[in-house]
Amino acid sequence: MTRQHHPRAHPHPAHPPRHRLPRWQRRVLYGSGVPLLLTGLVWLAVHYSVGAGAGELPHPLEAWCLRLHGLAAMGALFVLGALAAAHMPQGWRLSRRWQLLRQQRTGVALCGLAALLVLSGYLLYYFAPEDLRPALGGLHAAAGVAMAALVLWHRRGSDPAGIAAS
Numbered sequence: 122m123t124r125q126h127h128p129r130a131h132p133h134p135a136h137p138p139r140h141r142l143p144r145w146q147r148r149v150l151y152g153s154g155v156p157l158l159l160t161g162l163v164w165l166a167v168h169y170s171v172g173a174g175a176g177e178l179p180h181p182l183e184a185w186c187l188r189l190h191g192l193a194a195m196g197a198l199f200v201l202g203a204l205a206a207a208h209m210p211q212g213w214r215l216s217r218r219w220q221l222l223r224q225q226r227t228g229v230a231l232c233g234l235a236a237l238l239v240l241s242g243y244l245l246y247y248f249a250p251e252d253l254r255p256a257l258g259g260l261h262a263a264a265g266v267a268m269a270a271l272v273l274w275h276r277r278g279s280d281p282a283g284i285a286a287s
């Protein structure tokens with residue numbers, strides 16, 4: 122059923138209000154997410170082509186990728202905490218009120234993927250036995266790539282038609 126809008130009869134806006142992140146949170150989110158993705162993918166490429174994963178000596182780039190990866194991971198954890206305090210509870214209420222089902226489902230999936238990334242990242246750093254490491258690393262990287270794609274799908278478009286349709 123489509124919603125009927127009578128702007129004069131109803132004080133409510135015709136479209137759901139935007140749920141923008143504060144600019145600093147958006148900057149830290151993308152400013153940590155993009156380097157995480159890049160350093161993770163470059164590490165995979167180097168490790169399995171010319172590095173330790175191909176039976177060679179570890180390539181110097183491998184260590185540098187993980188150093189930068191760890192730095193970006195700290196920023197990502199920080200911004201996830203900020204999102205958990207405001208964006209997630211507000212987004213939950215907004216998505217229920219306005220039936221933003223796509224944002225609701227992808228939002229919950231994003232939370233699950235973030236938890237999986239943090240847990241598998243922790244295991245990779247502190248516990249991974251050598252025989253489990255490649256599988257755990259693969260799972261971790263797959264969750265990372267999925268999360269990056271899902272953030273794009275989770276956002277609404279900036280055109281008014283896209284807003285109305287999503």
Ligand code: HEM
Pocket residue numbers: 138139140141142143147150201204208209211212213214215216221224225226227228229231232235272275276277278
């Ligand atoms: C790790 C978890 C999450 C991340 C990284 C995330 C990220 C984002 C981003 C980047 C935007 C676009 C806002 C902007 O461009 O300023 C957005 C919008 C939104 N999010 Fe989330 N979100 C997460 C979890 C959730 C959850 C759990 C909900 C609740 C169901 C939710 C509901 C929404 C809604 C309703 C919008 C509005 C879309 C719009 O107005 O464009 N998000 N989110």
Ligand code: HEM
Pocket residue numbers: 157158160161162164165187190191194197198235238239242243245246254255257258259261262263264265266
């Ligand atoms: C919140 C996001 C993330 C966190 C907290 C995180 C954390 C970590 C940590 C702690 C490690 C172990 C580093 C080490 O052994 O020195 C790691 C390794 C790795 N991460 Fe992430 N990461 C995240 C996102 C990503 C993303 C988006 C990708 C995408 C490709 C990715 C790919 C990798 C890869 C390939 C490794 C190396 C795996 C291995 O040693 O076998 N990570 N990550």
